[in-house]
Amino acid sequence: xxxxxxxxxxxxxxxxxxxxxxxxxxxxxxxxxxxxxxxxxxxxxxxxxxxxxxxxxxxxxxxxxxxxxxxxxxxxxxxxxxxxxxxxxxxxxxxxxxxxxxxxxxxxxxxxx
Amino acid sequence: xxxxxxxxxxxxxxxxxxxxxxxxxxxxxxxxxxxxxxxxxxxxxxxxxxxxxxxxxxxxxxxxxxxxxxxxxxxxxxxxxxxxxxxxxxxxxxxxxxxxxxxxxxxxxxxxxxx
Numbered sequence: 001x002x003x004x005x006x007x008x009x010x011x012x013x014x015x016x017x018x019x020x021x022x023x024x025x026x027x028x029x030x031x032x033x034x035x036x037x038x039x040x041x042x043x044x045x046x047x048x049x050x051x052x053x054x055x056x057x058x059x060x061x062x063x064x065x066x067x068x069x070x071x072x073x074x075x076x077x078x079x080x081x082x083x084x085x086x087x088x089x090x091x092x093x094x095x096x097x098x099x100x101x102x103x104x105x106x107x108x109x110x111x112x113x
Numbered sequence: 114x115x116x117x118x119x120x121x122x123x124x125x126x127x128x129x130x131x132x133x134x135x136x137x138x139x140x141x142x143x144x145x146x147x148x149x150x151x152x153x154x155x156x157x158x159x160x161x162x163x164x165x166x167x168x169x170x171x172x173x174x175x176x177x178x179x180x181x182x183x184x185x186x187x188x189x190x191x192x193x194x195x196x197x198x199x200x201x202x203x204x205x206x207x208x209x210x211x212x213x214x215x216x217x218x219x220x221x222x223x224x225x226x227x228x
Contacts, residue, residue, distance in 0.1 A: 004156075031212070031214060035216075035218075042218045042221060043157070043203060043216075043218040045217070048212070048214060048215055050212045051212070055212040055213050056213040091156060091157065093157075095214065099209060100145050100208055100209055100210055100211075100216070101147075101159065102159075102214070102216060103159070104156045104157040104158075104159075105156050106155060106156035
């Protein structure tokens with residue numbers, strides 16, 4: 001069964017460093033999302049991406065964040081200068097088309113020291 | 114404001130007992146409702162979803178949920194819990210479609226199962 005994959009599973013970085021989180025959505029899906037979950041808190045929406053552009057972003061998704069679909073398979077989230085409060089589990093999700101049934105990847109745990 | 118409330122942070126049930134996890138939502142449009150399960154160290158797995166039709170929906174792993182529009186609720190149930198059901202359960206709401214489609218999640222209910 002096709003699934004969303006994410007790499008790495010765990011990333012440790014120093015404050016101020018740039019990180020890139022990678023996702024491979026399900027191959028025939030058209031809509032892509034990033035969410036994050038700070039430890040012990042709820043899953044929060046960051047950004048949605050469709051037709052090679054951002055379709056919506058939350059207040060969390062400030063200028064430090066960017067997304068890209070550099071080729072036909074990868075979907076990346078870049079944090080330009082990480083802060084301690086960026087430590088969280090980051091989930092990628094994708095959806096095929098008309099209905100909003102989103103499939104989630106296993107997540108990348110980001111630890112900022 | 115759009116929101117999802119899961120009033121129970123942690124529930125413990127005995128194996129073989131029935132289970133009900135509560136979810137209430139506030140959403141401006143017709144909601145598309147979901148239950149996801151997250152096992153430790155794992156991602157979010159979709160258990161079931163509801164948009165329209167029969168208000169009692171069946172999902173995977175023997176779970177079902179009932180939509181009650183008058184109560185803005187979408188409670189998850191299972192008649193007999195198995196030890197492998199121990200996990201965290203998230204209720205979510207979003208639009209049916211559209212180019213955006215961000216889901217709003219509740220804070221989750223952690224389920225523990227006693228032998």
